Amino acid sequence: MTVRQLANNEGFEALALPEEDRVIDGVYIGDLLSWVMGRAKADNAWITIMSNINIVAVASLADVACIVLAENVSPEQKVIDMANAKGINIIKSALTAYEVAVLLSKNN
Amino acid sequence: MDDLLKFTYAVDGDNFTSAGQASVNVKKNLRQLGFDAETIRRVSIAMYEGEINMVIHAGGGNAEVFVKDDCIEIVLTDNGPGIANVEQAMQEGFSTAPDNIRSLGFGAGMGLPNMKRYTDSMTIESEVGKGTKITMKVLL
Numbered sequence: 001m002t003v004r005q006l007a008n009n010e011g012f013e014a015l016a017l018p019e020e021d022r023v024i025d026g027v028y029i030g031d032l033l034s035w036v037m038g039r040a041k042a043d044n045a046w047i048t049i050m051s052n053i054n055i056v057a058v059a060s061l062a063d064v065a066c067i068v069l070a071e072n073v074s075p076e077q078k079v080i081d082m083a084n085a086k087g088i089n090i091i092k093s094a095l096t097a098y099e100v101a102v103l104l105s106k107n108n
Numbered sequence: 109m110d111d112l113l114k115f116t117y118a119v120d121g122d123n124f125t126s127a128g129q130a131s132v133n134v135k136k137n138l139r140q141l142g143f144d145a146e147t148i149r150r151v152s153i154a155m156y157e158g159e160i161n162m163v164i165h166a167g168g169g170n171a172e173v174f175v176k177d178d179c180i181e182i183v184l185t186d187n188g189p190g191i192a193n194v195e196q197a198m199q200e201g202f203s204t205a206p207d208n209i210r211s212l213g214f215g216a217g218m219g220l221p222n223m224k225r226y227t228d229s230m231t232i233e234s235e236v237g238k239g240t241k242i243t244m245k246v247l248l
Binding site: 031032034035038052055056057060061063 | 127128129132145153156157160212213214218219222225226
């Protein structure tokens with residue numbers, strides 16, 4: 001599934017999709033940034049409720065396909081601007097982290 | 109051994125939101141030089157953890173990246189408070205980061221362990237009250 005296809009699901013909203021054709025391979029869920037950086041794999045969808053600006057750098061360094069902000073967590077505009085500038089996809093979802101992961105599992 | 113290339117960055121200690129710019133920049137440069145994805149990932153994550161440490165604990169510092177024949181070397185230097193007990197600081201989960209840093213998702217005591225995990229060698233030279241110098245190598 002591509003990042004765009006995920007964002008098109010009901011209950012999802014694309015906040016920044018500079019690389020919308022990236023294909024999602026696997027999921028990582030976590031909020032401790034150092035932990036995520038050390039464990040997430042390239043092309044994972046990273047599901048988190050952390051929304052501060054550092055998530056953009058973490059996503060870039062870990063090379064994840066996208067950040068999915070669960071449970072309608074909303075970042076500040078500067079986070080979205082930075083994501084667009086750095087080529088990082090951010091999607092917001094009304095679902096819980098678990099529900100997003102289940103949806104991705106069914107579609108992969 | 110000659111350095112084939114050197115990148116130097118000043119890490120701004122007052123600006124936590126811009127932390128990571130040096131590592132993201134290094135990642136971009138290494139990608140342009142054609143290094144493999146795993147090497148780039150290891151170098152940039154190790155460097156980012158170091159950058160964050162310098163911002164949290166030392167009021168900033170300097171980061172240098174040397175591209176050599178056989179390795180990529182990262183040297184992080186700061187004039188911060190130093191590390192009183194390096195062995196303790198190397199333990200996963202040990203952290204002296206304040207609560208406001210933890211609320212941002214850092215300060216989990218993973219920084220130095222991650223830096224060691226992602227590099228082939230890491231040396232810490234630190235003196236309390238003077239500062240810290242960390243040298244990391246990722247072999248090619």
